[in-house]
Amino acid sequence: MVRELGFMQATLAATDYPPSSVHTIVELGNHDSLTAVELVGMLGLEKSSVSRMVRKLIEAGEIEEVPNEQDARSKKLQLTDQGRQTLRAVDAFAVQRVGAAMAHLSEVQQQTVSAGLGHYATALRTQRLGTQPSTASLAIARGYRPGIIGRMVEMHASYYVRYANFGQPFESLVASDMAELMGRLHNPRNEVWAALDGERIVGSIAIDGEGEGGGALLRCFILDDSARGKGAGKRLLAEAIKFCDEWGFRETRLWTFKGLDAARKLYEDVGFTLEQEQEVEQWGGRITGQWFVRPATGNPSVEA
Known part of the structure; x- marks a missing residue:
């Protein structure tokens, strides 16, 4: 999966950016806006690394700072029009790569892959946070x-x-x-x-x-x-x-x-x-x- 989705390359998902920057664009697209502190927690990176990456993405025109209505001492980050266009390209790349691979599987096999990845993601998150997995599903x-x-x-x-x-x-x-x-x-x-x-x-x-x-x-x-x-x-x-x-x-x-x-x-x-x-x-x-x-x-x- 690392090889096929391009994580071995210097840039990811047909963009000019490394994986951490692409992940930032995706998370901002999912959440509309985030603070730098929230990004640190999501990405699992050092604060200084996130600060340098955010600065580069602002300079590249992908994200911008906006006022934080909950805390005037800090600002929030959100995608620019250019950033939303980049996100659409990232999504299209992912859909094409994953969809092309899944087309080789039967419907039952596709459901198995989807369920398995979901369970594995939950287990990884549980291990990282030290919480108990939910059984409600x-x-x-x-x-x-x-x-x-x-x-x-x-x-x-x-x-x-x-x-x-x-x-x-x-x-x-x-x-x-x-x-x-x-x-x-x-x-x-x-x-x-x-x-x-x-x-x-x-x-x-x-x-x-x-x-x-x-x-x-x-x-x-x-x-x-x-x-x-x-x-x-x-x-x-x-x-x-x-x-x-x-x-x-x-x-x-x-x-x-x-x-x-x-x-x-x-x-x-x-x-x-x-x-x-x-x-x-x-x-x-x-x-x-x-x-x-x-x-x-x-x-x-x-x-x-």
């Missing part, structure tokens, strides 16, 4: 929605090939199981929830309420990498457990395998306990399978 939606089967399979396959080297047999089994369960959602004892980043599915969980002896199975619990650390897993699990308690299932069971410590803590926090574990050969490797059980609690609000 992630919504939890109940019920089937188009694409959920494919996304559940994709998220499982992508994660477990990295974690446990599970390949095609595992992905095929997940696809078959998820499709079969989604085909039984007409039974109100079964349900699925999705974590959404905008319209993109970034997490899922499901309850199969047709288990033996009035029990339920917790299934399909997975998060996309972009949703980890944002509380989405805890919120999905809470929805599933609330559903189980409302139905008053005799117990809720789940199968997993040893080593998924973050998920195990979430399970134990809502009342699951390890009932059994056994070493087995599965999906091309040897794993320690685990059954967790959560007994019914409270008074069911729906007759099971």
